[in-house]
Every structure is written in C-alpha cells, then in structure tokens.
Amino acid sequence: xxxxxxxxxxxxxxxxxxxxxxxxxxxxxxxxxxxxxxxxxxxxxxxxxxxxxxxxxxxxxxxxxxxxxxxxxxxxxxxxxxxxxxxxxxxxxxxxxxxxxxxxxxxxxxxxxxxxxxxxxxxxxxxxxxxxxxxxxxxxxxxxxxxxxxxxxxxxxxxxxxxxxxxxxxxxxxxxxxxxxxxxxxxxxxxxxxxxxxxxxxxxxxxxxxxxxxxxxxxxxxxxxxxxxxxxxxxxxxxxxxxxxxxxxxxxxxxxxxxx
Numbered sequence: 001x002x003x004x005x006x007x008x009x010x011x012x013x014x015x016x017x018x019x020x021x022x023x024x025x026x027x028x029x030x031x032x033x034x035x036x037x038x039x040x041x042x043x044x045x046x047x048x049x050x051x052x053x054x055x056x057x058x059x060x061x062x063x064x065x066x067x068x069x070x071x072x073x074x075x076x077x078x079x080x081x082x083x084x085x086x087x088x089x090x091x092x093x094x095x096x097x098x099x100x101x102x103x104x105x106x107x108x109x110x111x112x113x114x115x116x117x118x119x120x121x122x123x124x125x126x127x128x129x130x131x132x133x134x135x136x137x138x139x140x141x142x143x144x145x146x147x148x149x150x151x152x153x154x155x156x157x158x159x160x161x162x163x164x165x166x167x168x169x170x171x172x173x174x175x176x177x178x179x180x181x182x183x184x185x186x187x188x189x190x191x192x193x194x195x196x197x198x199x200x201x202x203x204x205x206x207x208x209x210x211x212x213x214x215x216x217x218x219x220x221x222x223x224x225x226x227x228x229x230x231x232x233x234x235x236x237x238x239x240x241x242x243x244x245x246x247x248x249x250x251x252x253x254x255x256x257x258x259x260x
Contacts (some may be wrong), residue, residue, distance in 0.1 A: 007042025010037065011057065012070050013099060020092030020104050025072040050145075055101045061145065064137045067110055068188045069104060081115040116187040130190040137184055146181035149173055233259065 015022025015031060022028075035043055046194075049060030050067045076082040090107035093100030121127040131138060144156075153158050162170035175182065216222075218229035219239065229242045236259055 005041035007040050007044055009044040011046040018075050019087055021069050021099050023070040024071050025074050062141045065141050065189055069108060071112065071188065073111065077113045082111060086111060112188060113184060116184045119187065121183065121187050127190050131186055138189060142182045142185035144174060146178040147183045149181060150178060237248040
C-alpha cells in the first residue's frame with residue numbers, strides 16, 4: 001500500500017515579500033520549514049515561466065526559462081550588485097497582500113538591469129558555462145525577449161518581416177545590435193534564477209530519503225554513475241534531479257535536456 005501524504009498548493013508569488021511579489025527569497029525557505037513542522041510532504045506550485053500580458057502562469061514566453069519576478073532581490077543585495085536603498089525606493093504598490101503587476105514590471109526590470117551591469121558576467125566562467133550548456137533554448141529565448149523589447153512589447157506577428165520570419169541577415173543584425181540586451185536576459189536565467197534550480201535548506205537525512213523515494217515512485221530511475229541522481233525520459237527530453245545531503249543541508253538540482 002502506498003504511503004498517504006498531504007501537501008499545500010501555493011504559488012511562489014504568494015510568499016511574503018517587501019518588494020511587491022513573493023519570490024525565491026528567505027521566505028521560501030521559511031515556508032518549507034513550516035511545511036515540515038506541520039507534517040506536510042508536498043508543496044505544489046504554479047508554473048515558473050516568464051509571464052506575458054495578463055501575467056497568467058499558464059501563458060508563458062518559454063517552457064524552460066524562469067520568471068524574473070521570482071528572483072530574490074535580497075540575494076542580489078547580499079551579492080553587492082544592488083543596494084537595499086535602491087530596492088526600497090521603488091513603488092511596489094499600496095495594497096499589502098495584493099500584487100500590482102504594472103508596478104512590478106516597471107520597477108523590477110530596471111533593478112535587474114542594474115544588477116546585470118554590475119555583475120561583469122563576461123568575466124564569469126559559471127555564466128559562460130551555463131550559456132554554453134543551455135544554448136539550445138537560451139539563445140533563441142534571450143534574442144526573442146530582446147527583440148520584443150525593441151518593438152515596445154508588441155506581439156511577434158507585428159514585428160518587422162525580416163526578423164519575424166527569421167531571415168539570416170536579420171538574425172545576425174539583431175544579435176549584434178541587441179548584444180547587451182540579449183546578455184541581460186541570459187543573466188536573469190543564469191544567476192537570477194539559480195535559486196529555482198537549487199533549493200538548499202536545513203533538514204535531516206530522513207527528509208532527503210523521502211524525496212528520493214517520491215522520485216522513484218514517479219518513475220525516475222537511479223543513475224548508477226552518479227550518487228543521488230535520478231533520471232526520466234519524457235517526449236524526447238531527459239529530466240534529471242540531483243540531490244545531496246551534507247552537514248544537515250539538503251539541496252536538489254533539476255535539469256531538462258533534449259536527447260540527441
């Protein structure tokens with residue numbers, strides 16, 4: 001008989017935050033700790049992709065990209081690429097407990113742009129490695145978002161024909177013309193959203209074992225060549241979860257890659 005368990009459905013955006021919307025900040029870790037104390041086994045969330053007009057999590061620009069709204073500004077302050085004063089100077093909305101997406105859009109992206117410009121990503125080996133390993137989706141996604149910004153956010157069907165139809169010379173032109181804008185969107189996925197891929201928090205070994213058993217029950221198989229790695233193939237993609245438990249900390253990395 002399978003083990004019975006309970007959980008909670010709550011989107012990341014509903015977590016407490018000083019900056020207008022819940023994200024992968026300290027509040028997310030505290031919520032996980034609370035779930036454990038409450039005897040819960042699952043935290044179901046809504047899709048994490050970047051949202052388009054209307055801000056529905058089910059209407060995203062990408063299957064693979066993460067939503068920049070969920071980047072922890074506190075983490076960027078700790079990193080030294082933003083200041084607390086800069087974050088507090090933004091108008092995030094007047095109604096506590098309600099998300100003003102217009103203000104989030106107008107206030108968050110300028111902050112993330114500052115963080116990017118202060119990060120010197122071109123000198124960061126981790127950034128270069130991430131871009132290389134994820135080029136199969138990241139290159140087109142970052143180009144798409146940069147071009148969309150250039151055309152004031154209108155739907156792609158209203159863009160100039162040359163880039164709308166992906167003519168070679170136009171692709172080359174926009175990649176050069178929008179180089180730093182493309183790099184900005186790549187930055188958001190590389191450093192800003194790394195907390196989505198690696199969720200690290202205090203727990204005992206039994207919780208880590210519990211997660212592994214749930215992966216096995218979901219059809220993931222143990223990779224004999226890597227400890228704590230579970231894989232599963234779905235529709236031409238290999239899903240991989242890699243977990244570790246050391247010194248009371250449990251971390252898990254998720255990856256999705258096409259099968260050649």
